[in-house]
Amino acid sequence: MENIKLTIDNKQVEVPAGTTILEAAKKINIHIPTLCYMSLNDMHIENKPGGCRVCVVEVEGRRNLAPSCATQVTEGMVVKTNTVRVLNARSTVVELILSDHPADCLICAKNGNCELQTLAQDLGIRKITYQGEQSTYREDTSPSIIRDVDKCVMCRRCEMMCNEVQTVGALSAINRGFNSVVATAFEQNLEKSTCTYCGQCVAVCPTGALTEVDHTRQLIRDLADPNKVVVVQTAPAVRAALGEEFGNAPGTLVTGKMAAALRRLGFDYVFDTDFAADLTIMEEGTELLGRLNRFLAGDKDVALPILTSCCPAWVNFFEHSFPEMRDIPSTARSPQQMFGAIAKTYFAEKIGVHRKKLIVVSIMPCLAKKYECQREEFATDGDPDVNYSLSTRELAHLIKQSNIDFNHLPDEDFDNPLGESTGAGVIFGTTGGVIEAATRTAYEIQTGKTLKKVDFEELRGLEGIRSATIDFDGTPINIGIAHGLGNARKLLESIKDGSNKFHAIEIMACPGGCIGGGGQPFHHGDSSILKARQKAIYTEDEMKTLRKSHENPYIIKLYEEFLGKPLSEKAHQLLHTHYFDKSKKEIFID
């Protein structure tokens, strides 16, 4: 492609045609502030409505200021990013945003992590010249997400995520002019919408308009209650991101420090969701092989491909959008719920505590998990298997509140028996990981042979939709992978119309998988953070001595002592579930 030469703030720069002024400036270390703009270039996710007008710059020969995020460079262009005119315009625009924004920064969930706050600070805004009416809306609290629309700045990132990336369509810009805001249909609560609680809207919201339901207070009370035994499980993606909240470089693994911190917080048992991930592989892998063998034997009624079911937002998605396909996904519960079910039965019995006195808390990179543990089918006599779930961010807050110097903690191990895991359990945290873990186990069980190499590179990466064929000792097994619900929708459509023939498919709702979950430390549009987290996940896998779920000694023991074998009646009762058709709309017809 041809190159274009231009001048930005008196510096020459040469960039390929099609580059924006913003990108060109970044190349020579001129960082033009932005607000609505966001790009996760590795995922092909971009929000560029050109609406906030914070990134305006002066372009010689142009009548008005140009939005640098949307303006492409032209040959010989002369750009100035910091003239009086630009600075006045930029701070006036930010003042205008602030004039329609609550000034409750000190008690805002986003305090310290708010892009608008940073912008106001960077621009040195000390007063709001243009005061006036502020918009007010009803707050909406769902099981996972809180919408405080008063804080919406109309950057439209959430709308883009919900519609273009996730194709969920729960959010849309509504009204117009000063009254325009991003909201649900008829401004009803999220609970009444098609929201899957994937939390990607929260992950990209620059302000406190979209935040998670916070359970840290409840946890503090439970930990302090001498009558309760409090057990924690941590999802694999958490350890690859938690460190960022304490100033560590993205991709820093903090597994040991995390376990130590949890113990210091007062948890009675520090366990690992990875253990349940290994258990999931046993159940889901066996289910896969069962269906596969029936299919290979010529059974036409068998439902293939089998779809993974560990992602709760994905489950919500197909219940809303593809209810007719709800017999295809694996019936295996997610690792969070398997963990809860085992903790409140097997483990509760083991330590002799009644399940109602046992509080199971999960630390998740995910906001949909908050909803998942509240699903009625995951409770016994009204007692949920998992009491509640905290996000990675909430855990970080809690550690900070409890005066724990995270970075100087020693590395500690998880407790047993529900803390032991294999590398297969760890890679659940990234796109492609679940299916790779399943392949490791299914291959060995199906062929009776030991894998020479456990790394299935062909299943890894960040492409939205991937596919690979794995040779199961002569039987080619077709595997599909999608992350991001929009990609999942495409894959499902291709199955429905018959253009794709897969035996097994992994779907993760969030771009990148759980490493990019809605409960993770904010990436602020930097996709290199997601890449670093993914790398960390694979590193942890490599460091493990055991890398196949069926080799986890505590899993083997669990089956011997309690469950019998995969898909046994007991396993069915505790570890499997069923799905609902949520597509029905309430339309009364006379």
Place this chain on the structure above:
Amino acid sequence: MATYKYHLLVCGGTGCKASNSEGIITALNRTIEEKGLENDVKTVTTGCFGFCEKGPIVKILPDNTFYTQVKPDDAKEIIEEHIIKGRKVTRLLYTDPETKKHVSDSKHMGFYQKQIRIALRNCGFLDPENIEESISRDAYQALGKALTEMNPQQVIDEIKKSGLRGRGGGGFPTGLKWEIAAKNQADQKYVVCNADEGDPGAFMDRSILEGDPHSVLEAMAICGYTMGANKGLIYIRAEYPLAIKRLKIAIKQAQEYGLLGHNIMGTGFDFDIEMRYGAGAFVCGEETALIHSMEGERGEPTFKPPFPAQSGYKGKPTNVNNVETFANVPVILLKGAEWFSSIGTEKSKGTKVFALAGKINNVGLIEVPMGTTLREVIFEIGGGIKDGKKFKAVQTGGPSGGCLTEKHLDTPIDFDNLLAAGSMMGSGGMIVMDEDDCMVAMAKFFLDFTVEESCGKCTPCRVGNKRLYEILDKITKGEGTLEDLDNLRNLSYVIKDTALCGLGQTSPNPVLATLDNFYDEYIAHVVDKKCPAGACKDLMNYYVIEENCVGCTACARACPVNCISGERKMPHHIDQTACIKCGTCMEKCKFNAIEIK
């Protein structure tokens, strides 16, 4: 075939229809039948004559007698007197406000004398629901000429040479626009006619569509030929039912005649036109917003580039022109670029249609050569200010424009001169204001409009205009400060400089123009807490003129808040702190003893 001796043209434009022009036609036809004149006299429902102030209009041909404010009851007299006896019905003739004389022939009326009608050439002349009448007036001749005698580039060159510029507001050279669209290769392209006229107070597009739909259809087909598009879309306001109806009839008739559709005039060129409806959003006049709206989306504009010529409707190259622009095209091709460019000024060729309204005697639709002065338009064509009041300002360009004053009256109107004077052409709304209009309130009125019509996508327009409005509101309530005036100016500049689309970029114009031209009036509101025009309610006070007051107590008894006191037969007094300024006292007083200050 009967040879009619008389054609009675009755205006069927929206304004006249609203005043029951249909009833007039019924009555005329009934009388014609009664008198057995069916073979001599023909009635025709035409598009708008333009002289809306005096509507409904009935024009008698061949003698060009122009009857104004006709009622159905007048039909009988018109037939009996004028048609049968050859005597004009004097009381229905237009009276020149200056000479007080009746004017019978429209050609001798001040309103029409300075006009040159190109875009409006057929309005008030043809029955828009009858394609044959249009064909007899050269409809589709230009298309035929283009298809058979010219290649697309030659057509584009002719339009370029004519100097035609977009009449929707931007003034972009039309030929150039077509050329860009022609150069972008694609399997499918679109021609869009923007009939979503949003200016409050501009109705020329509606009148053209109602009065001469075929000229627009023909021009769209010509445009399609030049750029290689075989599909046209008309985006029209749903609030224009009559225009929609006539367009539908016109499209159907053109299809039946083979002038639209497959293989037009045997040339192998296909072109068809569909309708798309707006739903009440001013911003959809902006072409990218319009395109999104046609795609079933919220009508929010997007950043250009890409321009619609590159990626427009459904991502395909799309050319958008407004109604008036299209209406000029067939004439240019038939009469030639040279003829067209001989009219107008150096950089603005041809004519411009204006919707003349407000405090003016002759409200209506006019078409004048570019370069006509505001004075000619307001005082000669428009007949001056209503009720003998003093001219104060004229607002051009609608909510995007500015207010021009006395000192601009001799400015020849064209795209560039209006811009230089701090206003703009816009789509051609021209609202005349007199001494009773407060310019701060006027600016507030336009900002109120912008705030309501802003799409909300970009910050400066969404929040900035709201803040401008709030400051203006404060000032009209007497709560403004001098600092507010500086803030108004700074914010206006920032909005102009940073807003995403044309609507936002021009929305502060009414504020800046009034600040520039009527700063004294702002000062009066802010410093003296007075509204010189007496229009801002909050700045007015009611007082009793003691000399006139006879103490009849009528005002005190009528006052809803009991703030008037006084002895019987003694001058009364109004308690200013309690007065709600409802004006009841003034209404009730029979002695002119209440004044507003």
Place this chain on the structure above:
Amino acid sequence: MSSVKIKLKKTDVDKLEEVCNSFNNDPGELINVLHKAQEIFGYLPSEVQEVISSKLNVPVAKVYGVVTFYSFFTMTPKGRFPISICTGTACYVRGAEKVLDEFKKELKIEVGQTTADGKFSLSCLRCVGACGLAPVVMIGDKTYGRVAPDDVKEIIKTYNDL
């Protein structure tokens, strides 16, 4: 937005689905479909938007986003005699505001509301293109020109007697 669920008539729903089908259930035709739907129902209650959403396969949030963007679409039922006051510039300078105030006062409702008896609703229009008759008021399809505040009582009375 009212949270009361209303019932739609089966025949009306059929008609609406018919409309969607006539536009090939093309999401790009959303605005055309909404126009037709408003013709059928007089307004666009949430239930109607739900039906359109599922027929056109457009998220209902987006349908709502479009409905609330355009002033022509309404989610509140109009009165039997919908009153629209033109507040275009020409009407404004000739006193439309005072006429509007008078209607508000007489009917005791604000713009966008409907009287309790369902008889009248009040809305504003931006220029109906009859500037020669300014100020203009439309009631249903009937246009009233050169309306003075004093005429308002009389105008309302003619409809009250209907």
Place this chain on the structure above:
Amino acid sequence: MAKITSLNDLRKIKDDLQEKIRLRENAESPDSLAQIKVGMATSGIASGAKEVFNFLVEELQKRNISAVVTQTGDMGYSYAEPTIEVTLPGKPPVVFGWVNITKADEIIEKYIRNGELVEGIIPANYKTIDE
């Protein structure tokens, strides 16, 4: 209606249809056409003005002569009725008296077509009647 399949088709149809609005077209540009006013007050009609009027309208059209024929009230020459006033482009108006069909035919052929004067001109101090 048969479809128009060529530009020539369109032109032909246009020519055919033009008659229908010729009256309007002519009225648009009165200064470049012959203008004929027929005195049609009651006395004029009684003496046959109506027949003359109809004859003029129809014959001018048949003979393809563009002219505007209108009727007007009493011209003030009751002794000479029916009277017609003919104004050729760029010439002062001329009033003819005692016009019958034969005379009208002569006026069309000689005066209107060729500008030759015909007998019967009323040379009075004539004033155009217009409001």
